[in-house]
Every structure is written in structure tokens, then in C-alpha cells.
Amino acid sequence: MPRSNIKTSKSKTLRLATYNINGIRSRTERLLDWLEREQPDVVCLQELKAEDSAFPALKLRQAGYYAIWHGQRSWNGVAILARDAQPIELRRGLPGFADPHSRYLEAAAHGIIVACLYLPNGNPITGPKFSYKLDWFARLNAHAANLYTSEHPVVLAGDFNVVPTDFDIYDPKSWRRDALLQPQTRECFRQLLAQGWLDALRALHPDERIYTFWDYFREHWPRNAGLRIDHLLLNRTVAPRLQAAGVDSWVRGEPGASDHAPTWIELADAVPELEKGSSKKSAPKQSALKRAAPKKQPTARARATGKR
């Protein structure tokens, strides 16, 4: 499927995606299929569930992607891939935090600083896992405050394990006691956005039901009973370049799929420094947002049959 079908601009763009792959060893072929079809420039992966030595670096390299990764046996694990360029690692783990889990990688790739994060799930809410989630979130927000004001373009991308509002879930009733919907969890996310970060998918599609995760239970995928928990947040430097955003939900309908689908944004090429300073043509934020045409998610039937 050529990407030009969904492009909204003739100018060159950069596509960044985040994808909770739920076990990279059992899903390497699925990953390669998606990369070949969608050709993202930068990819954040979560839940590798594999040690560093089991990361399929050679197969990815043969597909044109260089990578850095922080694996872990059984659980967690994050990676950043870049097409035709080696990501430059900037950080492994949040600052000042000896986290026993592999949940955070930060790198420069294709002129963007990308933070790939896998925020703790936090269930059950009556115990140490929920405390760990809130603690992790607070440390992320402290670090994000510095990234937001950076002169460099920064994107926070990953599985945040937060359903930001009741509009981001098919039906909140059976999830009321889940860590993903707790008021404390949502307050952490609200505080993060209050730093100024732009929630790219919601900004471009304010009135659209968008899901990035459909669990394996109760026919949730065929019924399109999903949650929006994978997010791409843009700092003030990069936000004016946002052109499009969406979910590759077709991936969720493939045999042996992860319970998440890849979620992506497209950014306009950086405005050259000379033009940025001297020209009034530099697009303000609002017009950059309006440029992007809303992209509908396919119907449940279309997804179930693999068509768009």
C-alpha cells in the first residue's frame, strides 16, 4: 500500500511511529512486514520481552533500519529504530533513577530527539505496582519539563498506559478500577500536557474515536472495543511541523498480531535557519494543524477483513 495514498502534502515529510510489539521474538516477521509497507523513518518499540542478545538487529539492518535497544528478560524492553541512519543514544533510563526495568531510551535520529518510553501498567491499584507507576510518571514529568523547553525538536513517544479521558476508550464502565483510568494516573498525564506538550493524535482529530490497543479478550478487536494509550507528544519546537497523525490499525488485524497497533505522526521538514529568522512565511501552529486532513480509522468490518 503506497504511503502517498494518505499523504496530505507534496513536501518531504518525516514519519515517526510508536509500537508496543508485545514480544519481539515472536513478532519479528510482523514487524518487518509493517516496516516494509509503511516505511516509517523513526520507530519506538516497547515490550520487547527479550534480552539484548535476542534483539533481531541483523534482520532489521537488512531491512534498512539501524537500532539501539535496552532489553530485559521476560518483561519490558524498549528500542529506537531509524531508517538508513544510526540513532545516537542520549539517555538510557530516566535521570537519577536506578530503575530495575528497561523502560526508557532517548536518542537523536533524523534531526529529532526521540524519547521512547514504556510507562508501568500499574495494576492492581491497591499495591506497590500502582505506587511504582505514579513514581515513574513523576520522574518522567520532571525530565519532560526540561525537554519541552529545548530548542531542539523533541517527541515523547510510547505506551503511556494512560487512557486520558473517557472519550479515549470504548466504554469506561468495566475499566473504572483499572490503573489506566485512575484519577491519579490521568492527573499525571494532565500535568505533563500542562507543560505545553501537544498530544498529536488528539490535536489533529479532536472529535474522532481513536484507539491504539484492543485486548485479546472478549472479541474486543472485531467489536472495535479499544483504548487510546499509545501517545506521541510534541514539544514547542517541533509542534508547528505536525502535518498528519494516525494509527496503522490494519496491523492489529494480521494473524499473530500484538494487542497494540503502530501509532504515527508525520512532520514537515525543518525550516532552514535563515528562513526561520527572517521570513513571515513561517507557519504558525494553528495553520500547521489545519493543514492536516483528518484520517478516519477504518470500520471494524474493514479492519477485520484487512481492507481499508
Added chain:
DNA sequence: ATGCCGAGCATCGCTCGA
């Protein structure tokens, strides 16, 4: 309140995810 599915491992039954 629990299981429903799926990956992974202390692999013929459990933990964890969300």
C-alpha cells in the same frame, strides 16, 4: 469477583500484561 487471550518461563501450570 473472575475469566476471557497470548508471551514467556521455574514449561504439563504459573506470572504478567492492560
